[in-house]
Amino acid sequence: MTHLGIILLQNNGLLPWQEAMGTFFTEGGMIVVGTWIAAGLTLFMFSFVYKDNPFFRFGEHLYLGISAGYLMSLYFFNNMKPKFFYPLMPFLDASGDSTLNLWVIIPGILGLFIIFRLIPGWGWLSRITFAFYIGGFTGISFPKVLNGLLLPQFYATMQSIPWQVNSLDSAVLLLNSLVLFVGALSVLVYFFFSMEHRGFIGGVSRVGIYTLMIAFGASFGYTIMARISLLIGRMQFLMFDWIGDEIVARIGSLFHGG
Amino acid sequence: MEKVQKPSFIERFLQLDRRIIYTLVALAVAIPLLFPLGLPIKVTPEVQSVYDMIEDLPEGSNILMSADFDPASMPELYPMMKSVMRHIIRKHHKLAITVLWPNGPNLVAQCIEELKQEYPEWTNTVDYVFLGYQVGGAIVIISVGDSFSGTFPKDYYGESTDGMPIIKEFNQLGQADYMVMFEAGNSGDWWIVYGTEVHDVPVGGGVTAVVAPMYYPYLQAKQLNGIIGGLKGAAEYEKLTDVPALATSAMDSQSMVHALIFVAIVLANIFALMLVGQKRRQAREEM
Numbered sequence: 001m002t003h004l005g006i007i008l009l010q011n012n013g014l015l016p017w018q019e020a021m022g023t024f025f026t027e028g029g030m031i032v033v034g035t036w037i038a039a040g041l042t043l044f045m046f047s048f049v050y051k052d053n054p055f056f057r058f059g060e061h062l063y064l065g066i067s068a069g070y071l072m073s074l075y076f077f078n079n080m081k082p083k084f085f086y087p088l089m090p091f092l093d094a095s096g097d098s099t100l101n102l103w104v105i106i107p108g109i110l111g112l113f114i115i116f117r118l119i120p121g122w123g124w125l126s127r128i129t130f131a132f133y134i135g136g137f138t139g140i141s142f143p144k145v146l147n148g149l150l151l152p153q154f155y156a157t158m159q160s161i162p163w164q165v166n167s168l169d170s171a172v173l174l175l176n177s178l179v180l181f182v183g184a185l186s187v188l189v190y191f192f193f194s195m196e197h198r199g200f201i202g203g204v205s206r207v208g209i210y211t212l213m214i215a216f217g218a219s220f221g222y223t224i225m226a227r228i229s230l231l232i233g234r235m236q237f238l239m240f241d242w243i244g245d246e247i248v249a250r251i252g253s254l255f256h257g258g
Numbered sequence: 259m260e261k262v263q264k265p266s267f268i269e270r271f272l273q274l275d276r277r278i279i280y281t282l283v284a285l286a287v288a289i290p291l292l293f294p295l296g297l298p299i300k301v302t303p304e305v306q307s308v309y310d311m312i313e314d315l316p317e318g319s320n321i322l323m324s325a326d327f328d329p330a331s332m333p334e335l336y337p338m339m340k341s342v343m344r345h346i347i348r349k350h351h352k353l354a355i356t357v358l359w360p361n362g363p364n365l366v367a368q369c370i371e372e373l374k375q376e377y378p379e380w381t382n383t384v385d386y387v388f389l390g391y392q393v394g395g396a397i398v399i400i401s402v403g404d405s406f407s408g409t410f411p412k413d414y415y416g417e418s419t420d421g422m423p424i425i426k427e428f429n430q431l432g433q434a435d436y437m438v439m440f441e442a443g444n445s446g447d448w449w450i451v452y453g454t455e456v457h458d459v460p461v462g463g464g465v466t467a468v469v470a471p472m473y474y475p476y477l478q479a480k481q482l483n484g485i486i487g488g489l490k491g492a493a494e495y496e497k498l499t500d501v502p503a504l505a506t507s508a509m510d511s512q513s514m515v516h517a518l519i520f521v522a523i524v525l526a527n528i529f530a531l532m533l534v535g536q537k538r539r540q541a542r543e544e545m
Contacts, residue, residue: 049280067361074360079393082411097411097418140400141451148455148481149447156479180478219471222488226334226467228287228515229489232508233333235287251292 039242042234084108157184183211268529268536279522286518290510297513299506304477305494307484308462309345311436317350319435320428322402322459324449327442328361331466335440337505338464338492340369342438345499347377352428353386354406358398358445363391363414382415383422390414396448402431403457432457440464446473450481464491 044059086093087101088108110129116122161177162170189201190208197205239248265273312321323343327335346353357363370388374380382388389410392398401409406429407419419425428434437459439449446463454461460483465473467488476482486495489512492505 050277071360074391075393078391137396141396144451144456148451152455152479152481153475156475215471222467222470224516224519225488225490225512228283228512229334229467229508230330231283231515232287232291232489232511235284235291235511236333236504236508239288239291248292 035242039238042238046234182207187211266536268533271529272526272533282518283515286514287511290514291507294507295510295513297510299490299493299497299509301494301497302491304485304487305491305498308342308438308464308486309484309495309498311460311462311483312342312345312349312351312438315349315351315435319349319351320433321346321351321353322431322434322437323353323355324358324437324439324445325355325362325366326358326445327365327440327466328359329365331442332365333504333508334466334489334492335442335464336365336369337489337503338486338495339366339440340373340503341492341495341499341501341505342464342486343369343373344376344501345495347373347380347385348499350385352424354424354428354434355386355388356398356402356406356410357389357391358395358448359442360391360393363388367414383413383417384424387419387422387424388414389419395445396452399431399448399452403453405429430457431459434459437461438464441469441473442466443469444472446476450476455481462486 041059041062044055047053048056082093082098084104084107086098087104090098090100092098110132113125113129117126157180159177159180161181162173165171165174186204186208188208190197190205190212192201192205195201315321323339323346325335325339343353355366357366366388370386380386387406389406390413392410394401398409407422407425410419413419413422431437431453434457437449437454439446439461441463442465446465446469450461453459461481462484463473463476463482464486465488467490470485470487473482473485473487477485486492489505489508493509496502496506
């Protein structure tokens with residue numbers, strides 16, 4: 001016991017293993033460990049491009065589990081605790097900022113009804129909550145969506161076509177306006193199912209299909225750009241954060257003859 | 259015994275093992291990171307508009323930023339958010355930051371920490387307030403129309419927002435002179451419909467490439483004053499602020515992969531047409 005007491009005195013109250021762990025669990029140490037874990041998990045996920053394997057599945061399940069746990073704790077500590085439990089039981093709030101507010105019982109009960117969906121025979125109660133939520137939100141949304149989305153988009157589509165061309169810019173503007181005019185009308189005709197798509201209507205709806213295909217093509221191009229950006233992000237992490245800037249620069253200089 | 263016909267070169271090309279394509283894509287990404295090509299980056303008008311708006315506002319203007327993304331979109335949106343935030347700091351504007359995605363706050367906190375090392379004089383609660391995440395989506399946006407301090411009683415760091423120097427002057431969405439939103443999904447629609455259109459606040463959007471086509475109609479309708487689209491947009495903003503960083507270094511890789519995919523699509527279509535011709539010829543000969 002005396003020996004232990006001397007060790008504790010010498011190490012500021014820490015046992016030798018605690019001191020060693022303290023050195024390891026410094027901010028810098030944790031960054032190194034975190035980087036290695038992230039790099040390992042990245043490689044686990046990349047291994048799927050070869051074929052499905054247990055490493056990939058481990059990484060996938062780990063991500064799902066951590067995300068679910070993180071979100072649950074976030075919702076509890078950011079919302080349930082300060083907005084439901086503290087107003088009901090202000091003495092739990094150490095800061096003393098909370099006051100008793102029994103009105104929170106109503107949303108609390110409505111929220112509880114949603115969980116009742118998991119209990120056979122009690123699921124119908126959740127319909128009350130959904131009816132309240134959908135009804136309320138539709139009422140709030142309707143005027144705002146009309147004024148903020150539908151009408152401005154209508155106005156932007158119903159622009160007069162600038163026929164006068166006296167410069168390259170005005171020619172581009174005219175072309176854009178014509179594309180918008182023909183594209184919007186032909187797509188609307190394509191989605192007009194009350195008339196048979198034959199003759200003139202059939203021709204216009206075919207133009208609508210081409211317009212949609214060009215739009216999907218543009219969207220596909222952007223999607224490729226986005227996915228490649230994610231790959232580049234991971235590659236940058238593996239090459240610069242994990243392997244290290246210096247080593248990558250040295251490899252580069254070998255081939256540059258530097 | 260029937261003679262087994264060997265697949266032609268065209269057939270073998272069209273049935274190329276996907277792992278070869280993956281390897282080529284990986285090389286097209288990695289090689290330019292090792293040996294940068296320094297391909298030129300041209301600034302597009304929609305990115306320039308966002309830059310000009312922040313640049314032309316008088317010093318000390320109020321800017322609201324919403325970072326509605328998570329680590330899955332970090333490679334695209336983080337570099338542009340950092341560039342825009344750096345620009346705002348340089349212009350000495352007041353900045354309030356909100357997050358509508360639960361996994362987003364840590365990324366904003368990291369960005370703030372990195373920028374505080376560049377600009378140590380940039381002061382929390384005075385020059386900026388990081389309001390953090392609040393659940394509710396569109397409801398949060400409607401609520402910040404009334405007050406930030408009511409919607410976010412505490413900031414990300416747990417400090418009470420009520421009484422903060424910045425909040426005394428900038429406590430409502432309507433008091434913002436400009437808003438910049440970084441979007442990986444449709445939260446931007448909510449900001450426009452429930453927020454900026456209602457309070458008549460000009461807004462610019464930094465968006466992932468996947469959702470960029472969804473936001474272009476807002477640009478056409480002048481509901482957005484500009485769009486920073488994907489990694490390319492981020493690189494353009496880095497060029498405008500004269501601080502080349504992650505997005506700029508990634509553009510060579512991006513261009514190389516696009517070229518590779520372009521060549522692959524063109525070759526695959528040419529070979530597919532040639533295969534059709536080959537089969538027609540074979541069918542004619544057998545008749």
